[in-house]
Amino acid sequence: MSMDNSMPSTKVAFFSSKVYDQKVFNSLVQKHAISFTHIESKLDEKTVPLAKGFDTVCVFVNDQLNTQVVEQLASSGVKHIALRCAGYNNVDIATCHTLGIRVSHVPVYSPHAIAEHALALIMTLNRRTHKAYNRVKEGNFDLQGLLGFTLHNKTVGVIGTGHIGSAFVDIVKGFGCKVLAHDPIPNPKMQSQAEYISLQDLFARSDIISLHCPLTSDNTHMINSNTIKQMKKGVMLINTSRGGLIDTSALIKGLKTQQIGYVGLDVYEMESEIFFRDRSCEVIQDDLFQRLSTFHNVLITGHQGFFTQEALNEIAHTTLNNIVSFANQKHANNFL
Ligand code: NAI
Numbered sequence: 213m214s215m216d217n218s219m220p221s222t223k224v225a226f227f228s229s230k231v232y233d234q235k236v237f238n239s240l241v242q243k244h245a246i247s248f249t250h251i252e253s254k255l256d257e258k259t260v261p262l263a264k265g266f267d268t269v270c271v272f273v274n275d276q277l278n279t280q281v282v283e284q285l286a287s288s289g290v291k292h293i294a295l296r297c298a299g300y301n302n303v304d305i306a307t308c309h310t311l312g313i314r315v316s317h318v319p320v321y322s323p324h325a326i327a328e329h330a331l332a333l334i335m336t337l338n339r340r341t342h343k344a345y346n347r348v349k350e351g352n353f354d355l356q357g358l359l360g361f362t363l364h365n366k367t368v369g370v371i372g373t374g375h376i377g378s379a380f381v382d383i384v385k386g387f388g389c390k391v392l393a394h395d396p397i398p399n400p401k402m403q404s405q406a407e408y409i410s411l412q413d414l415f416a417r418s419d420i421i422s423l424h425c426p427l428t429s430d431n432t433h434m435i436n437s438n439t440i441k442q443m444k445k446g447v448m449l450i451n452t453s454r455g456g457l458i459d460t461s462a463l464i465k466g467l468k469t470q471q472i473g474y475v476g477l478d479v480y481e482m483e484s485e486i487f488f489r490d491r492s493c494e495v496i497q498d499d500l501f502q503r504l505s506t507f508h509n510v511l512i513t514g515h516q517g518f519f520t521q522e523a524l525n526e527i528a529h530t531t532l533n534n535i536v537s538f539a540n541q542k543h544a545n546n547f548l
Pocket of ligand 1: 298299319320323326371372373374375376377394395396397424425426427431452453454478479515516517518519
């Protein structure tokens, strides 16, 4: 917590706070008239009373700012929601606008961090380095079960070619892959790198499909039993975007019939109930998640695509600038 004594301090309730957030935000906040109160819990209907008396709430991907929470924030006097992430599918933006709460986000921090994580999922699933690591540790040098495929010349379908999707295209092009893309607004920088086609054609022709589009009400469960049927048998599906893009029950069925050959997930549709905490001594109640975890060809990480030092620094910088801009009534580009 730090502030410039000559200026009134902006009081910020920092929800879903982790030690690594505190470290990076505290190292940068000294120059600003901002005081943070770190709250470990996520912001939701139960914890919203904790926001009373604050000017701003600073939140992350799994804080739940639905209509009721936004209404309560407004009646508690909160004027600004500072998201420290790019996606804002967890905030009822329309109600914020109606009630005069401004919402800022961090549109770009380190797109390469997430794109590189998508590649880590592909490489681990394919070459099974996680299994090889354990085998060699135990003195087991048998290669049975570790057979992979050569990535060179494979066809990769990229859904969403914005900041992250285009960084991902650059990486897979470096591996010698052919790239198919689908995006309602094709990226001019990607026209020479990728062939833009319909979603249906992308599903039919891709060996690997990677999701890099935001979650909206129009594309919820875009990966469902119908679209899974359109994919190549044995396809590898990667999601580092938002869990709600995939219908998990349909995904499990696709894995059981072996229509889907590999799944790499950094996000999960019910992740807000599970992720970002040590639950190793709990009985996890989510049966879909538990079933998914049992497949040998499914690799799940707990929403860590963004988690590089460079990305954390950038997130903290931009979030602080957004809070200062709001306090100075300068609403820059990052306000929704
Ligand atoms: P961006 O806004 O730069 O690009 C998104 C692209 O998706 C745009 O080109 C847009 O036209 C396209 N798009 C929108 N709807 C689409 C649809 N139905 N089908 C195909 N394309 C569609 O966003 P950016 O920075 O590339 O981030 C993408 C997503 O990645 C975010 O919305 C967020 O959900 C996720 N993300 C995940 C992180 C992680 O740690 N795993 C961290 C940061 C973002």
